[in-house]
Amino acid sequence: MNQAILEVDNLTVYYGNFKAVDNLSFIINEGQVCGFVGPNGAGKTTTMRVAATLLLPTYGTVRVKGIDVMKNPQEIKPIIGFMPDFFGVYDNLKVWEYLDFFGSVYGLDRTTIKSRMEEVLELTDLTVKYDSYVEELSRGMKQRLCLAKTLMHDPELLILDEPASGLDPKARLEIQTLLKKLSKLGKTIFISSHIMSELENICTHLVIIECGKLVKAGPIYEIGQEEAERRYLLIRCLNPEKVELALKDLTTVYDIQKTEELFRVEIPNQDEVAAQVIEALVEKGARPIAIDQEKSSLIERFIQVTKGKVQ
Numbered sequence: 001m002n003q004a005i006l007e008v009d010n011l012t013v014y015y016g017n018f019k020a021v022d023n024l025s026f027i028i029n030e031g032q033v034c035g036f037v038g039p040n041g042a043g044k045t046t047t048m049r050v051a052a053t054l055l056l057p058t059y060g061t062v063r064v065k066g067i068d069v070m071k072n073p074q075e076i077k078p079i080i081g082f083m084p085d086f087f088g089v090y091d092n093l094k095v096w097e098y099l100d101f102f103g104s105v106y107g108l109d110r111t112t113i114k115s116r117m118e119e120v121l122e123l124t125d126l127t128v129k130y131d132s133y134v135e136e137l138s139r140g141m142k143q144r145l146c147l148a149k150t151l152m153h154d155p156e157l158l159i160l161d162e163p164a165s166g167l168d169p170k171a172r173l174e175i176q177t178l179l180k181k182l183s184k185l186g187k188t189i190f191i192s193s194h195i196m197s198e199l200e201n202i203c204t205h206l207v208i209i210e211c212g213k214l215v216k217a218g219p220i221y222e223i224g225q226e227e228a229e230r231r232y233l234l235i236r237c238l239n240p241e242k243v244e245l246a247l248k249d250l251t252t253v254y255d256i257q258k259t260e261e262l263f264r265v266e267i268p269n270q271d272e273v274a275a276q277v278i279e280a281l282v283e284k285g286a287r288p289i290a291i292d293q294e295k296s297s298l299i300e301r302f303i304q305v306t307k308g309k310v311q
Contacts, residue, residue, distance in 0.1 A: 002029040003065075005157050005188050006051060011060035013046050013212075020046045022212035023060070028190055028205070030156075033183050035199035035206045035220070036192040037302060043212035044192045045085060048161050051190070052082035064157060078106075081155035083146055085162040085192075091135035095126060098134055099149060106153035113152075120148040124178060140171025147178065158182065160191040164198060176202055200298040208305060216305045223301050230254070232294035233265040233277060238287035246284030250276060264294065 006028040013021040021043040028034045036044050049055040050062050053073035062069045064076045090098055096117060103113035121127045124144040129137065137145060143163060150158065163179075164172040172195070179202050183189060193199050199206070199220075206223050208215040216223055237243055240261045247253045247265065252273045255266040267273045281288045 002031050005030045005065055007063040009061045011062060012058050014058045020212055024214050026207050026217045030188050032205045033189040033203045035203040037206060038209040042209045045161055048159050052080060052159050078153060079155055080157045080159055081150035082159045083150045083163055085165055093134055095129050095132050099152060102149045103152045116152050120151045124148040140167050140174060143175060156188060158187055158189045162192055196299040210306055223305060229269055230266055231269045234292045234294055235263045235265055235288055236261055236290040238289055239285055242284050242286040246280045246286050250280060
């Protein structure tokens with residue numbers, strides 16, 4: 001069983017009289033790719049900055065691998081790699097100089113800096129830009145360079161605040177592919193984004209907040225399933241001509257749509273009703289051979305989950 005790598009426990013952060021984060025608690029385990037979701041001003045960046053040792057909480061505790069970030073920030077820094085939503089690049093430096101500088105900041109020796117530079121440039125597909133000036137890079141390349149910088153000290157936990165912000169679709173896809181690669185290499189990733197489709201493609205877990213409060217946390221495939229009012233069964237039968245006849249008397253079947261030999265059946269989100277549908281198909285001789293449940297999009301489930309949850 002994977003151990004907790006990031007624990008947020010009753011975190012509260014004030015800016016003056018404004019409460020940016022309100023008694024927030026969640027856990028991320030090693031190896032997870034956890035999306036951090038919420039509207040602008042929900043408290044995502046504030047939470048990430050506390051986890052990255054860049055901001056002190058007003059109340060509560062944040063621990064990385066069991067280490068309190070407020071009490072022992074120097075022990076935390078080798079473990080985490082933080083990529084902010086707005087970052088500075090040094091345009092008058094070459095790519096290798098930029099990475100060399102941050103390798104020194106992380107306290108790496110010259111031999112390690114050289115080997116790590118080669119590794120992160122290859123990983124981010126920037127090797128050909130080794131001797132280019134940062135100002136010559138496209139925005140997408142600059143994003144990848146900043147991620148390369150974040151990886152220089154080989155951190156276990158990556159905290160990425162909107163890493164694909166402002167990128168065109170091709171560059172966003174490149175970042176997405178890179179994050180999948182990092183996950184396969186064993187990195188734990190804590191990532192915020194407003195682009196739900198991207199999170200859906202890479203995340204294993206999700207934390208949803210609004211107005212600084214936790215709305216929902218858990219495996220991404222479970223988020224919103226309980227809150228949904230209806231579900232859609234996808235049914236394939238050996239005797240498709242008998243499907244509508246079998247289901248026509250069930251008042252809990254709201255709609256039936258047919259595409260070739262596949263039926264999409266709309267029912268209440270209740271296991272009991274789904275069982276009734278299957279029983280009716282068998283009794284009427286439709287002979288079901290495949291029954292699946294249509295997956296709603298992450299944005300649909302996000303809206304369902306956040307509806308009326310935070311006042």
